[in-house]
Amino acid sequence: xxxxxxxxxxxxxxxxxxxxxxxxxxxxxxxxxxxxxxxxxxxxxxxxxxxxxxxxxxxxxxxxxxxxxxxxxxxxxxxxxxxxxxx
Numbered sequence: 001x002x003x004x005x006x007x008x009x010x011x012x013x014x015x016x017x018x019x020x021x022x023x024x025x026x027x028x029x030x031x032x033x034x035x036x037x038x039x040x041x042x043x044x045x046x047x048x049x050x051x052x053x054x055x056x057x058x059x060x061x062x063x064x065x066x067x068x069x070x071x072x073x074x075x076x077x078x079x080x081x082x083x084x085x086x087x
């Protein structure tokens with residue numbers, strides 16, 4: 001399904017790209033946080049997959065808004081630019 005086109009019908013609107021990228025960034029933020037913790041030499045506590053996911057969702061959340069915003073902007077720009085560039 002193609003994203004909604006602007007009123008002129010030539011280019012897609014960027015809003016669906018930012019919405020989808022924001023949801024994706026918010027859902028996958030704990031994975032990013034767990035990877036950052038692992039790369040710094042520590043390990044995320046928990047024995048199972050969901051325990052580690054829930055552990056990564058716990059505070060501290062300092063900087064999380066900036067990270068989610070950056071991931072949203074980057075993903076939306078990549079996919080929007082790709083669709084516009086392919087036309």
